[in-house]
Amino acid sequence: MRVLTxxxxxAFGILILLGYFLPQAAIIQTILLNWAVILTGVAAxxxxxxxxxxxxxxxxxxxxxxxxxxxxxxxxxxxxxxxVILRPDHLLMRKVILDGIILPVEAMxxxxxxxxxxxxxxxxxxxxxxxxxxxxxxxAALLFLGSATLPFGDVPVFGTLIRPWFTQIFAxxxxxxxLIGVALGTxxxxxxxxxxxxxPYGGK
Amino acid sequence: xxxxxxxILAAVLLVVITFWKRxxxxxxxxxxxxxxxxRAVGLSIEDxxxxxxxxxxxxxxxxxxxxxxxALATLRIIAxxxxxxxxxxxxxxxxxxxxxxxxxxxxxxYKAANVDELYVPTTGRVTGLTPFSYxxxxxxxxxxxxxxxxxxxxxxxxxxxxxxxxxxRDHVTxxxxxxxxxxxxxxxxxxxxxxxxxxxxxxxxYLGGDPAHTASLTVQDILRWLVIAALSVGAGLKLxxxx
Numbered sequence: 001m002r003v004l005t006x007x008x009x010x011a012f013g014i015l016i017l018l019g020y021f022l023p024q025a026a027i028i029q030t031i032l033l034n035w036a037v038i039l040t041g042v043a044a045x046x047x048x049x050x051x052x053x054x055x056x057x058x059x060x061x062x063x064x065x066x067x068x069x070x071x072x073x074x075x076x077x078x079x080x081x082x083x084v085i086l087r088p089d090h091l092l093m094r095k096v097i098l099d100g101i102i103l104p105v106e107a108m109x110x111x112x113x114x115x116x117x118x119x120x121x122x123x124x125x126x127x128x129x130x131x132x133x134x135x136x137x138x139x140a141a142l143l144f145l146g147s148a149t150l151p152f153g154d155v156p157v158f159g160t161l162i163r164p165w166f167t168q169i170f171a172x173x174x175x176x177x178x179l180i181g182v183a184l185g186t187x188x189x190x191x192x193x194x195x196x197x198x199x200p201y202g203g204k
Numbered sequence: 205x206x207x208x209x210x211x212i213l214a215a216v217l218l219v220v221i222t223f224w225k226r227x228x229x230x231x232x233x234x235x236x237x238x239x240x241x242x243r244a245v246g247l248s249i250e251d252x253x254x255x256x257x258x259x260x261x262x263x264x265x266x267x268x269x270x271x272x273x274x275a276l277a278t279l280r281i282i283a284x285x286x287x288x289x290x291x292x293x294x295x296x297x298x299x300x301x302x303x304x305x306x307x308x309x310x311x312x313x314y315k316a317a318n319v320d321e322l323y324v325p326t327t328g329r330v331t332g333l334t335p336f337s338y339x340x341x342x343x344x345x346x347x348x349x350x351x352x353x354x355x356x357x358x359x360x361x362x363x364x365x366x367x368x369x370x371x372x373r374d375h376v377t378x379x380x381x382x383x384x385x386x387x388x389x390x391x392x393x394x395x396x397x398x399x400x401x402x403x404x405x406x407x408x409x410y411l412g413g414d415p416a417h418t419a420s421l422t423v424q425d426i427l428r429w430l431v432i433a434a435l436s437v438g439a440g441l442k443l444x445x446x447x
Contacts, residue, residue, distance in 0.1 A: 021208055036265055036301075043300035047330030050303070051341070054326045065348045102334075109336040113362055116369040117390065123372060124393045136393065175385055178401040182383045184427050185405030186270025187211070188420040191218050193273055197416035198408075199312075200276035200305045 253352035260358025261298025283313025298338030303330030360387035368394030
């Protein structure tokens with residue numbers, strides 16, 4: 001079984017990869033990716049069932065924070081059946097579930113993040129008061145000063161000279177360096193999986 | 205043509221260097237975050253608290269899958285080492301397929317440690333399908349499940365800030381790396397020992413993975429030098445007006 005799963009994974013990986021280089025293989029690549037999308041949908045259902053089991057177990061054992069688990073399970077079941085009966089494009093689903101609950105909650109978390117990041121910057125100096133930490137904070141402060149919208153327009157020098165210089169030279173160069181490193185890491189990790197050296201599907 | 209050449213070169217180098225590394229063990233430079241991670245794995249067994257490994261929300265169907273696969277390789281090693289602990293490690297993911305692989309990987313770790321009867325399927329979870337819902341679910345684990353260390357490896361954006369804040373409030377050690385620039389900046393500011401860029405992909409090698417992991421670091425180094433050479437030559441030619 002282990003060998004079979006490895007052979008299937010490697011064969012399909014090679015077929016997908018060939019799709020990027022051979023036009024003939026691109027058709028197979030599209031079909032395989034469509035299959036993968038369907039499997040992702042099934043995996044989402046499995047993930048939701050798994051999440052429900054975890055939280056029902058918490059409620060059963062009256063663990064810390066189990067009231068939140070109970071609310072989560074209840075809302076999950078209600079949303080699931082409402083979606084199945086009414087269909088996702090029903091006005092009630094869009095207005096109540098999406099526009100009324102999901103989007104405001106995500107927006108709230110985004111707002112919370114703003115405060116969290118400000119606090120993280122302050123905390124950073126406590127945790128790591130080294131040269132790089134100070135440079136990080138000073139650079140962030142300079143860029144904020146340069147991009148601040150003020151009643152009288154841009155802050156002279158900061159908005160017109162320092163910020164563009166930092167973002168276009170230092171930040172862009174650093175970002176490209178990091179992204180090249182990540183791309184190389186992704187390439188080699190992908191090859192490791194393709195050759196069966198890493199088997200994240202339980203074979204090894 | 206260039207892409208195919210790089211791919212073939214990387215593949216040949218990986219195979220050759222993997223065989224070479226089997227004979228001569230690798231020497232790795234010290235990265236404080238990995239030293240902390242190794243210590244956290246050991247301590248979690250001793251003090252009866254669990255590790256929470258969060259694998260981000262990178263989909264395996266696009267370019268973000270690379271970081272997810274690297275995180276799975278790390279999870280496999282951690283799961284094997286902490287499988288006999290009273291408080292087994294918990295992993296969370298923000299993508300359905302990654303969630304399935306998370307469960308499979310943890311189970312593989314338990315099998316490798318010959319304790320597969322101790323495996324609990326609910327230790328690998330999909331906590332949400334959007335970045336913020338995933339972060340909210342992962343924060344719940346970090347808050348309520350007696351976690352000693354939060355390990356964030358994979359694709360994280362701005363939502364990493366929420367997870368980092370939870371770690372700080374609970375006085376839990378945070379080790380984090382993301383392939384996303386926003387996530388990386390936030391984790392750099394939030395964690396004590398930051399992991400930058402491709403260091404995310406080195407976790408397996410530092411945790412004592414097989415020779416393929418150390419070989420892949422060498423291949424990355426060789427390719428990086430080739431990129432540096434190409435950039436330098438290109439800049440030089442542009443400077444002299446060759447093109």
